[in-house]
Amino acid sequence: MPELRQDPITKEWVIIATERAKRPHDFATVRKGEEIPPFLASCPFCPGNEAQTPPEVFAYRSSGEKNSSGWRVRVIRNKYPALVRRGTIERREEGKLFRKMDGVGVHEVIIESPVHNRLIPLMENREVEEILFAYRERYNALKKDPLIKLIIIFKNHGKSAGTSLEHPHSQLVATPVVPMHIRRRFEVATGYYDDTGRCLLCDMIHEEKALEKRVVMETDKFIVFHPFASRSPFETWIAPKRHLSSFGNVPDEDIPDLAGVLKTTLLKLYKALNNPDFNYVIHTAPVDDENKNYYLWHIQIIPRLTTMAGFEIGSGIYINTALPEETAGFMRELVV
Secondary structure, eight states: OOEEEEOTTTOOEEEEOGGGOOOGGGGOOOOOSOOOOSOOTTOTTSTTOGGGSOOEEEEEESSSOTTSSOEEEEEEEOSSOSSBSOSOOOOEEETTTEEEOOOBSEEEEEEOOSSTTOOGGGSOHHHHHHHHHHHHHHHHHHTTSTTOOEEEEEEEESGGGTOSOOSOEEEEEEESSOOHHHHHHHHHHHHHHHHHSSOHHHHHHHHHHHHOSSEEEEOSSEEEEOOTTOSSTTOEEEEESSOOSOGGGOOGGGHHHHHHHHHHHHHHHHHHHTSOOEEEEEEOOOGGGTTOSSOOOEEEEEEOOSOOOHHHHHHOOEEEOSOHHHHHHHHHHOOO
16 A cells, blocks of 8 residues: 655655566666767866866876866856855845845765766765765855855766766855755754754664664764655665764864765665666755754755656645665665
8 A cells, every 4th residue: 555654854745656666677777879988078077087077176197287188176266156245235125025044055066086987886985075075165165245145066977967067076055045845854953953962863773773774884983774655665764873964074083084985885875776877865964953953964865766756746745656665675785
């Protein structure tokens, strides 16, 4: 029988459509086309083409000058940014109902490797470590700007996930507002903290560990699981066992463990689902709240295996055709 499950983090409902559920191995992606080369002369992110991108704002280098080849990880401003650094945060009214402000903020691209086909699941752990250190470096640099209220770091992999360039890269967007979608998550977490004196996400992780149904893997510092109210098949969360509200406060000694967990998790998805398109997002507290105890930063990974249709758009209720208990068990047993 189908189930309605409520997400404890957002209080939103999800339908687990067990009547038409697929088995985990039925979700493997069918890939067509030519093999991706390690270098593509026309790719602006490949080494030697640095002049085709905006100037770099940060890089880890083995050799070479700024804005030249020899880099291992390179961060640039997005050439077609969603937000820009010029303007003000003054809000203006148009009529009685319509409010607007300048699109002030930051939009950066983190180029993860000089190798055009070097995907994170196929990297060495040390390479993933540098990507994560670059994320944290840019987060902590941008949060010092008094205009910035929220910093989202995310990755789109594959066309159905929204990427336009296949060269491995992530993005960062820093905004002067905290959107209502994000506010809702924090309001639920704050209410729970006010009632109990505990972090909702930490309690959720404790429950997942106790039940053992949806846990994929654990290390000393991190846990990987498929959430109870997963919105889509193989939705995966990576959460720290150390309580920190902000990704910017992750200590150096935790990054290597996180790199191994992220690489292994993505490798399991890569092998089980044949390199699926996916998005991942680093969820972290707003800049002004990053030292408060009500929230726990975490990474959410959503493989793009299904398409949102009319019911989801109309109701806001997602339909998931896979049981997270089954997908987690499948991934847990997968050897990589």
